[in-house]
Amino acid sequence: MSAISCAFLENISFLKRFLSRFLRDQQDIEDVVQEAYLRAYNAEQKKDIEQPKAFLFQIAKNLALNELSRKARQVTEYIEDSDSNTLTDTGSTTEEELEAREHIALFCEAIAALPERRRRVCLLRKVHGLPHKEIAERMGITVSAVEKHLLKGMLFCRAYIRKKEQGQLMGSPGKPARPISLEDRG
Template sequence: MTPTARLSEIYFAKRDVLLRYLTRLCGDEASAEDVLQDLYLRLMRGGIEGEIEEPLAFLFRMANNLWLNRRRTLTRRDAREEAWQALNPQMTGEADAAPDAEAVVGGRQALRAVLNDIDALPPRTRDIFRMHKLEGLSQTEVARRLEISISSVEKHLSSALKHLLALNRSRRLN
């Protein structure tokens, strides 16, 4: 009798024992049945050479290894899924959740503070900043509209950003 035929014979004789063992490992009978099916398919593929001194122990070891492989695969899949959901909350429906009232009030206060800071800029700098950052015009378009050089637009934007960053830093320190 070949080693594969011998293992298949023992597999069918001890299938219930293997199923109970795997059910305990997997936590449910359906998963245990899946692992047991994988074990049977491995046996049917053959390729087992040589004399096996303890065929039942060999089957238990194969079943345990198949269960471990399955568990690793599921753990990796779950980790990938969690990472994907963390990076793409809009795909999970979390993005549709309304923020709490405190977050809304805080956001409105922060927006109001930023708009007040922009209004406090010198008029020409404020206009350039609004056109570029809020209206989305390119620096070239701003320069063309105001009939000034691109270099002048860049200087005004730099000045505005420095001013706004300084105000933001001082606010955080207070």
């Protein structure tokens, strides 16, 4: 039996618990576990793996993060692509609906402009609705760090949207608004 296969069989339950820090859905966890094993096994066929357990867990973590990013992109694309038929009729005018769509698109742009860790914290809270404690456990950070990331992320998003809207309203045609600098990102 290969070293990767042994490490996989000895650590499968631990691997699933590890992945539950990143993924909520049991089926997603199962899929990532299987994909991690297959990738690790295939890599082992090409070269010797000195630390099979660590290698397996690293592959699983990368796959889980990719899955989170993919789901976040799906939500963003869904919001951006939703048409007026999906909006609830509240008697709002077409202008109000267009303005709401533009605001959502700006919010998605702002989220995408955040540093990776802060973006993940914001998406886990705002899109997936996870409590601060669960986000902290999944990401291996403190609850205080989660709160700081959320605060800085939302302040950045608010400033980003405000600057974009002011640039669109006050900027001259053909002249883009000042880009958000790294200092503005918090």
